[in-house]
Amino acid sequence: MTGVNPVTLRAWERRYGLIRPQRTPKGHRLYTERDIDRINQILVLLDRGIPISQARQVLDEGDGDAAATTAETTDPGEDTWSALLTRMRTGVTVYDEQALSECYEEACSLFAPSQVQHHLLAPLYRQFPPGGSADDQAARAFLHSWLRTVLSARMHHRCRRAAGPRVLLATTDSGADDIPLLLLGLQLIDHGFRTALLGCAVDTDALATAARQTGAESVLLWTGGDTGGTAGLNRLAGDVPVFVAGNTAPLQGHAERFTLVDGEDTGAAVRALDTHYNQRQSA
The missing domain is CATH 3.40.50.280 (Cobalamin-binding domain)
Structure with missing residues (x-):
């Protein structure tokens, strides 16, 4: 409904206290209309470049414009992106789709989608150019299949805005x-x-x-x-x-x-x- 995967929603709940879904007797999460509105508000903030770590304060204070200005000058640092990129590259070389997806979801729970694309997905794609050995070509094909799925899903959910x-x-x-x-x-x-x-x-x-x-x-x-x-x-x-x-x-x-x-x-x-x-x- 919102396009946010369950892993990210759990991170927003546990790590940042942004949402508090109800629970069924068996422990399953139930998201109310109010929760969904809250999630959509968070997505808007992320689209504007506001880090997830600032989202709760912005929602509580209602000052998105000031936060967006601050976010434009806030960079998580090359070390952070480099570490995430290394993990994802390793996931590609060992054909580990779960590791790739978990790293991507972690990045999406922390940073704006545009930042993740610019600092993570695009550089990862460039690290596997055409040609090379048979191993290189196989890894590239695996990466392309994963990227195609992830990017298509994201485009589907975002195009409505x-x-x-x-x-x-x-x-x-x-x-x-x-x-x-x-x-x-x-x-x-x-x-x-x-x-x-x-x-x-x-x-x-x-x-x-x-x-x-x-x-x-x-x-x-x-x-x-x-x-x-x-x-x-x-x-x-x-x-x-x-x-x-x-x-x-x-x-x-x-x-x-x-x-x-x-x-x-x-x-x-x-x-x-x-x-x-x-x-x-x-x-």
Whole structure:
């Protein structure tokens, strides 16, 4: 109902005293509507960057704006993230899904989702690049399967809160990796965009159809360098603003109507969309 896993809820209850669910005679937890409202309030605070350790005080005092300002300058430190990342990497190399999930849930119970994604999930993904030995490839496949499940579930629960411009997210690359799309989609949702994820190897004609049918206000393509040429992109950009991010080097000098995003990190793509819509609103 809230998208928060049971392990995290128990941590919020036992460690931080944030919720106090009732118990059945057999010891099962019962969450009332008031508990669910409280959980949703906590999720809002986490989305704003307020650490879980400050959430109870903020809820009691009702001063979320001040706490958010403080949280922006509060960093748990590289040692904390490094320790969590090491644990998760070890979980990947020994194919231990339970260890991976427990570490992830621990991080989510302590930090905002956007922090967990930026400091933990994205770096973990980058530590297992394509190629390498058979062991490396197997570990990468295992990690991708786990990430796909976790990120898809998080996107499903978080997309209901977004109310901004609708963005279609896809890649035209054949055989592309969909994990960057999921990471990028969550970042867009964190910035208020309503995101429709079309996936990999989507041709420009299909994107044009989807844009018309969904009323999308822009299309964001993530590319590894194989876009299938620029003619289709330029045609698509005649219908809706198109942004292309990732490895855009092969497209340099050929973007007649679409926008190339500088930088190969997902954050650059999100900033480009933020700038586009901020300028449009102020025009």
